[in-house]
Amino acid sequence: MPRPNHQNMSPEALALVATRFKILAEPVRLQILQHLETGESSVTDITNSVRSTQPNISKHLKILQDEGLVARRQDGNTVYYRIADESVFELCEVVCGSLKVKFAERSAMFG
Amino acid sequence: MPRPNHQNMSPEALALVATRFKILAEPVRLQILQHLETGESSVTDITNSVRSTQPNISKHLKILQDEGLVARRQDGNTVYYRIADESVFELCEVVCGSLKVKFAERSAMFG
DNA sequence: TGAGCATATAACTATGTAGTTATATTGTCA
DNA sequence: TGACAATATAACTACATAGTTATATGCTCA
Numbered sequence: 001m002p003r004p005n006h007q008n009m010s011p012e013a014l015a016l017v018a019t020r021f022k023i024l025a026e027p028v029r030l031q032i033l034q035h036l037e038t039g040e041s042s043v044t045d046i047t048n049s050v051r052s053t054q055p056n057i058s059k060h061l062k063i064l065q066d067e068g069l070v071a072r073r074q075d076g077n078t079v080y081y082r083i084a085d086e087s088v089f090e091l092c093e094v095v096c097g098s099l100k101v102k103f104a105e106r107s108a109m110f111g
Numbered sequence: 112m113p114r115p116n117h118q119n120m121s122p123e124a125l126a127l128v129a130t131r132f133k134i135l136a137e138p139v140r141l142q143i144l145q146h147l148e149t150g151e152s153s154v155t156d157i158t159n160s161v162r163s164t165q166p167n168i169s170k171h172l173k174i175l176q177d178e179g180l181v182a183r184r185q186d187g188n189t190v191y192y193r194i195a196d197e198s199v200f201e202l203c204e205v206v207c208g209s210l211k212v213k214f215a216e217r218s219a220m221f222g
Numbered sequence: 223t224g225a226g227c228a229t230a231t232a233a234c235t236a237t238g239t240a241g242t243t244a245t246a247t248t249g250t251c252a
Numbered sequence: 253t254g255a256c257a258a259t260a261t262a263a264c265t266a267c268a269t270a271g272t273t274a275t276a277t278g279c280t281c282a
Contacts, residue, residue: 009145189227
């Protein structure tokens, strides 16, 4: 199905899109985002939820914040992170739908 | 904005979602997919369009095919690839919308 | 059959980054 | 102020993979 009226993106623009996908291409970061879907959470709570080490979680949170996907709020000694870009959930839903089809097809290959 | 009624995905499922994002996290692969958006294309044509080497394009095409994003058709000496999963374009649109907002916000930081 | 073309694969190098351990920073409270 | 707690950073290791070069595979046609 050709799409003649489509405006192509430049390689540079596509590289920025690829960067966004790369940010989302880490299981731990997806776990963090899923955890934050229920609301703001401290680094300690995220660390316990995701079952990784605190420095690793902090590093991932910094990556997510630099990309604008989460936001930071400090209250005393504790730092709270929250979702800053809801589009990540839309992306995950689209991927889940696609994966469901993909695995259903492959499952059907065995009768 | 908490979402109490949301069913969490297992870490294993999230890992599969992350894998899909990883496939899309390479600029050359996005260029290939964009090229194929206009219709089926041979490896040679893709190689010329994306301006990479033929072995590199073949490798990326194999990765895209294994993930079910493109399909392969051989006609004599020539192999044609086509889009097999249209969801990739929906994903790119969502990302583009998010990036537009992100860069607009950062641009606004400078008045 | 043999030459030539299109595509795929193998072997290799270089680079990016996730995770770990150790430590620094910053805030609270006695 | 000093001890402790929460978070961030630095230095390092291990591993995955993009790209390259060389070569293999497989098809067509004279």
